Amino acid sequence: MYPIWEVPILSSALVIGLIASFHVLASHLAVAAMWVTVLIEKIGLEKNRPEYFNFIKRFTLLLLIFSFIFGSLSGIGIWYSATVSSPRGISGLIHNYVWGWATEWVFFLIEIATIYAYYYTLGKVDGRTHVRIGYLYALAAWISMIIITGILAFQLTPGKWLETGDFFDGFFNPTYFPQLFTRTAVMFGVAGIYGLLIASTLKGETRFEITKIISRFAFAGMIFGLIFGYWYYKKLPDHAHQLLNSLPYMQTLAKVVLVAYAILTLYFLLTAFILPRLNNSVLSFILIVLTFVGVLSAEGIREGLRRPYIIFGYMYGHQAIAQDLLAKNIKAEVEVFEKEGLLSRLGYLPDSLRKITPENRLEVGRIVALHNCANCHAFTEGGIRPLPKILRKLSPSTPEDIDALLSALSAFPYIPPFIGNEEERKAAAEYLFTIVNKK
Numbered sequence: 306m307y308p309i310w311e312v313p314i315l316s317s318a319l320v321i322g323l324i325a326s327f328h329v330l331a332s333h334l335a336v337a338a339m340w341v342t343v344l345i346e347k348i349g350l351e352k353n354r355p356e357y358f359n360f361i362k363r364f365t366l367l368l369l370i371f372s373f374i375f376g377s378l379s380g381i382g383i384w385y386s387a388t389v390s391s392p393r394g395i396s397g398l399i400h401n402y403v404w405g406w407a408t409e410w411v412f413f414l415i416e417i418a419t420i421y422a423y424y425y426t427l428g429k430v431d432g433r434t435h436v437r438i439g440y441l442y443a444l445a446a447w448i449s450m451i452i453i454t455g456i457l458a459f460q461l462t463p464g465k466w467l468e469t470g471d472f473f474d475g476f477f478n479p480t481y482f483p484q485l486f487t488r489t490a491v492m493f494g495v496a497g498i499y500g501l502l503i504a505s506t507l508k509g510e511t512r513f514e515i516t517k518i519i520s521r522f523a524f525a526g527m528i529f530g531l532i533f534g535y536w537y538y539k540k541l542p543d544h545a546h547q548l549l550n551s552l553p554y555m556q557t558l559a560k561v562v563l564v565a566y567a568i569l570t571l572y573f574l575l576t577a578f579i580l581p582r583l584n585n586s587v588l589s590f591i592l593i594v595l596t597f598v599g600v601l602s603a604e605g606i607r608e609g610l611r612r613p614y615i616i617f618g619y620m621y622g623h624q625a626i627a628q629d630l631l632a633k634n635i636k637a638e639v640e641v642f643e644k645e646g647l648l649s650r651l652g653y654l655p656d657s658l659r660k661i662t663p664e665n666r667l668e669v670g671r672i673v674a675l676h677n678c679a680n681c682h683a684f685t686e687g688g689i690r691p692l693p694k695i696l697r698k699l700s701p702s703t704p705e706d707i708d709a710l711l712s713a714l715s716a717f718p719y720i721p722p723f724i725g726n727e728e729e730r731k732a733a734a735e736y737l738f739t740i741v742n743k744k
């Protein structure tokens with residue numbers, strides 16, 4: 306086991322979530338934008354409307370800066386935060402999908418080369434060639450989504466991979482196609498709202514014409530997204546449905562997603578068919594913020610549905626292996642930790658903390674508790690699922706009460722079983738009892 310990254314208030318999971326949701330805006334914009342842009346370019350060429358190129362220039366510049374600078378940086382941010390938050394989780398993914406990522410990065414390179422080519426050759430090469438560069442970009446970007454979605458979906462529904470350990474069994478898993486189609490549709494909504502922001506900076510009739518084209522694309526994407534999203538929902542495993550229907554915070558998130566989705570769809574409907582004049586910079590900007598909130602909630606649900614696992618059925622949130630994976634000669638660990646203890650596996654600890662003594666009991670208890678709970682709970686008074694508050698609600702009167710809770714964690718369908726031996730569990734319970742009574 307690696308050291309724990311303890312994040313006060315937010316919890317490490319939410320740090321990844323915030324970075325990743327920002328990245329979703331940038332990446333989905335990057336994948337969808339060019340299909341719309343190329344269409345606008347073709348109409349502009351056909352009707353001989355050079356004003357259209359104003360839009361293309363500005364929109365592509367936004368793409369370059371937002372997606373290819375901030376998007377790329379936040380992509381690296383996901384790697385960093387996920388690596389320190391769940392080193393073994395990332396390691397598990399890399400050991401299975403390193404060639405998936407390598408393939409994705411090939412297409413990512415094509416994207417980067419072609420977006421620069423597209424931007425800097427606008428008006429300098431003939432129209433047909435320029436449109437072709439656009440298509441090349443659009444295709445490469447979509448292929449990168451086709452690849453990364455396989456790895457994302459694998460974490461929730463690894464399917465037959467749990468027996469075979471096979472790359473493609475995990476990649477083409479039960480929720481792969483529903484998730485790919487949903488993302489492919491909804492990305493036009495994400496790109497659309499950025500497109501409308503840029504369109505609102507144009508002058509005269511062009512502004513309304515382009516607003517209409519973009520809004521129709523975006524509206525269609527949102528409607529298809531609804532259909533595919535429902536398909537995705539239906540394909541979720543029973544466990545996921547159970548969490549979605551029983552956890553109050555999941556239902557709050559679901560409501561946020563639905564409201565944001567409805568507002569955005571309505572806006573596109575209005576600007577596409579009824580009132581293109583409605584599109585203005587302030588409103589579009591506010592709706593970009595709303596899109597971020599919606600994406601954050603939707604990704605929060607998607608990530609939460611596989612609790613108590615990081616990789617469903619295979620690795621728990623606290624990074625212990627949940628069951629044997631014979632195909633790869635990997636053994637379940639919970640019982641091993643129960644026998645041999647967790648401390649023996651924490652190579653980073655100084656010698657003074659490797660054996661529990663009356664002096665270091667609370668300090669070691671804290672480390673054991675962090676390994677077990679910090680992935681999903683803040684240890685501070687406030688924040689994400691703050692443990693002191695949550696435990697106080699159970700009004701434990703002795704450390705033994707908490708110890709009883711720790712022994713029975715698997716009664717909750719979203720909390721992994723405790724890892725560690727009896728002595729470590731008692732020390733963790735004593736430490737947790739002190740944070741409950743700090744107030």
Ligand code: HEC
Nearest residue numbers: 552553554612613622623677678680681690695719720721
């Ligand atoms: C994989 C994530 C995860 C880990 C690890 C985890 N929990 Fe939780 N825990 C949750 C979730 C999700 C909830 C539901 C709370 C909510 O509605 O936000 C929860 C709720 C709880 C609750 C309230 C029970 C209820 O739902 O009424 C307690 C008590 C609790 N956790 C204790 C712990 C302790 C102690 C640890 C460490 C030994 C721990 N949890 C580790 C995810 C986790």
